[in-house]
Amino acid sequence: MDTPVAPRLTAAAAGAPPAAEPYLAVERVTKRFGSFVALDDVSLTVGRGEFVCFLGPSGCGKTTLLRAIAGLDPQDEGRIIQAGRDISALPPGARDFGIVFQSYALFPNMTVSANVGYGLVSLGRRRQEIEARVRELLALVGLADQARKYPAQLSGGQQQRVALARAIAMDPGLLLLDEPLSALDALVRAHLREEIKALQRRLGITTIMVTHDQEEALSIADRVVVMNRGRIEQVGTPDAVYRHPDSLFVAGFVGRMNSLPGVVTDAGAVQVGQVRLAADAAGGLAAGTRVQVCLRPEDVLPEDALHPGTRLGATVRGIEYLGSIARAALDAQGLPLTVEVQDTALRRLQLRPGAAIEVVVPPDRVLLFPREA
């Protein structure tokens, strides 16, 4: 993955078609609320058994797309095909999905087991059969001993698991999760994230999760769909989206980024302020092209002799200490750069405000995005 490639050209590689056969296809879907275009001609395929995250800032259309797939707020135009069946016009009840909402929407006047078995009762299954299935589901989410309690008596994380058990009770072909973790504490959230992923692997159920938390999306998804203003900006594996963002928006939204305006000087370099930076990505661009130069904070290497690249003298302006890592704000020959270093490196390098260091910018890590005049 360290091979130097121009980001623009990686789109095909990073957005590679899903490994498995497509289970869900969204084709040219548009949704308007009055004059506001919530989804603008969106197309996407999801493979069978895949875990996909819709990631984006609020108002980007990720929840709208999820609700269109569920049939709760159907799209105005375009088709949605699930398991070879065009479900575009079907009401939610005629589609095949289980859903977990941010609020969980557990029935407060029913016990945990009544909540989980709610759909099964309507199917007219026999009582013992339902009870056995509910027990099995509760064991699956680790709540076997909470069956007789009411939702209000459970913690947020437990309620979330009940909602999950209820959503998979009917063996749906598709599991939809609408910001299921955002109402929880950070620690519970990280823990449940792993559990959801493990459960999804075990059941092999095709899953779509909506989130605005990039860390959550990167950690849980097989593929991440980054959305902005009703459009899909990029589809790719978490590492592809992080390392090879297709657009300036993705570069800025996923992870942290040093972003500076520059101009391509000749093959292999850009001019940023007073500094000339070697950049492999400049190879494909004509001299004089105005670009936005992007650098991950961890790709700016302090006091590094091993990697080739542009060497810059820098002064430490300030340090933000975060425990295992620290971020240092640098003035590198006039360029404001943020570097991220491990705590061990921080101690070794004795970084403190006012210290002078040398940093290396490897040419293969410099990302370039065309900039409009």
Place this chain on the structure above:
Amino acid sequence: MAVAAALPVRRLWSADDRLLAGVVVLAGLFLAVALVLPLGSLFLKSFEDQQGRFVGLANYARYIETPALADSLWNSLWTAGLTTLIVVPAAFVFAYALTRSAMPGKDLFRAIALIPILAPSLLPALALIYLFGNQGFLRSWLFGGTIYGPLGIIVSQVFYTFPHALLILATALSGADARLYEAAEALRASRIRVMRTVTLPTARYGMISAAFVVFTLVITDFGIPKVIGGSFGVLATEVYKQVVGQQNFQMGAVVGVVLTIPAVIAFAADQWAQRRQVAVVGARAVPYIPKRRPERDWPLFAFCLLVSCLMLTLVGIAAWGSLIKFWPWNLSLTLDNYAFGNFISAGWGSWGNSVRLSFWTAVIGAPLVFVFAYAMDRAKVLGPLRDLVRFLAVIPLAVPGLVLGIAYIFFFNASANPLGFLYGTLGILVLNSIIHFYTVGHLASMTQLKSLDPEFESVSASLKVPIWRTFAVVTVPMSLPVILDVAIYLFVNAMTTVSAVVFLYSPDTMPASVAVVQMDEAGFASAAAAMATVILLTSAAVKGLHVQTDRVLSRRTQAWRQR
């Protein structure tokens, strides 16, 4: 991937959609037949002559030219205005004492102040007549003036409308954010400045709302001016005179339309004020808990004590008067006045009629209102029709009871109406009462439905559970306390109302509240007071039963609320 052209999607209706759409259509038909068409026929009638020919504005011209009628409009407006000016500040102080002070006896004061809601509006008027009327023993206090007229009307209206204003203002004041007061204190604002910059602005729209509600109540009330108005004519009594006295239905229709105008203006203004009120307190507000401050608490206590004593005195006088042999000459106690058969042919039967009327209004009305509200709120299809029906559901609040009553005469008594068989039955009284008090129940149901997670229905759809099942096992059990509240509200109002039913009863279905008016008119003031007392006791008993039921209910079926 072969990408097809983006085709517009026409969504198919699910069984749930069809069901909700059906209920919305049903609600629309119900409101059309029971509200829109009657009001329409009233409106048309005001442009017709006795023979049913269209005469344009001739009736309105005659209305303006008739001094008695034109005066009644002015009389209505100024008595309503003056009552509002007295009630709103008084109710504000009372509400402030209940919500923002640490005085003792708050619950008792609140209960006493709400008593008038349980009684027919004319009960205070009857009490005033005992005290200051032609045979009143405090008559000399009036220095030759008379209680029959604006004075009696205004005092009685103040008593009758006080709890309505109090409820609105107490709600507005209870939504206080303690953080604002802490901030004001930290910034060293004086108490007066805090009152002016924090307290009053939060209650501003509550005061506007209370003012319009009081104004509307007074202008549309019929019982009080009928009993104590004497020769002082107001719109409400003029309508009655025109329709029942002179059988002049066209002029009755005109006065009805005129009576509706101030009510509609007040209604529109109130809606505006309520929309503003919403944003005052955010969901993250910290509730304000008043601390003891004797120099504030004891004066407020004295005020509440005074108001409560006046309330209890008026109710007590009416009740006591009903037990007196021959006011004011023979003050020995008797139950003779409760032998209603001696004063009016319907006798105790009118009480039975009222109980039946109230029972059916509550038992049919509350579920109907709730189911309709549910469909109006949750239906995803039939958008424009649904919005229209929602609008119709709030109209009854703006329609004075008298106007609705006359409108029903015109509509259901028309020879061509297939629903004419309802005329003169208990059925038309029940239908009329449900519509008359529809809006408050509708708004309460809507508020309850909005408080439930909107995704309950989405979840059940994903689990392939039909919506009626989720409605039955989730929505209704969770909303039971509210549905019960609505039922009790309908019961008490059907029990005490006079204005609409006074045009619609037949000798067999005369309700107790109308019997009070009839007996008072026939000179049996003590019997009238006795019947008014019976009505008050019935409403109070039902309300007491409600409080008990609510307690049991919350223990049995609302176990899930406990953590």
